[in-house]
């Protein structure tokens with residue numbers, strides 16, 4: 001009796017994972033296991049292997065947990081900044097909340113691999129006016145971040161009068 005039901009209940013279904021905390025809990029409880037494999041010399045653990053989540057859903061889990069898109073740091077002279085942003089490929093953009101300003105005294109020598117401007121390629125010098133550090137992300141990441149932020153907004157009380165609009169002006 002109810003064989004179909006017990007089959008359904010017994011079919012191993014991964015738990016719903018929306019944040020990294022969910023993922024950690026599921027791994028800890030043994031509901032899912034990480035898959036460990038070798039990539040050349042490096043051992044890599046795929047924590048999402050048994051979650052059934054698509055690559056896009058995995059990205060959203062990260063975005064829900066960190067609130068900022070994956071990207072790369074680029075350092076440019078202050079005088080190169082606008083030209084740098086203008087030449088970004090169409091599918092890239094700058095995540096403004098992570099933009100930083102640096103002085104030569106603070107930046108030069110701070111990171112071993114930050115020695116040259118990512119726009120004009122010239123070496124950073126103490127006589128420079130200063131630098132802008134951009135967080136360069138894909139527009140796809142930004143779109144996913146906005147999607148994740150929208151799905152979270154019903155839980156938080158909206159500011160009075162701040163009706164969500166679709167961006168049409």
Ligand SMILES: [Zn+2]
Nearest residue numbers: 077080117120
């Ligand atoms: Zn430059």
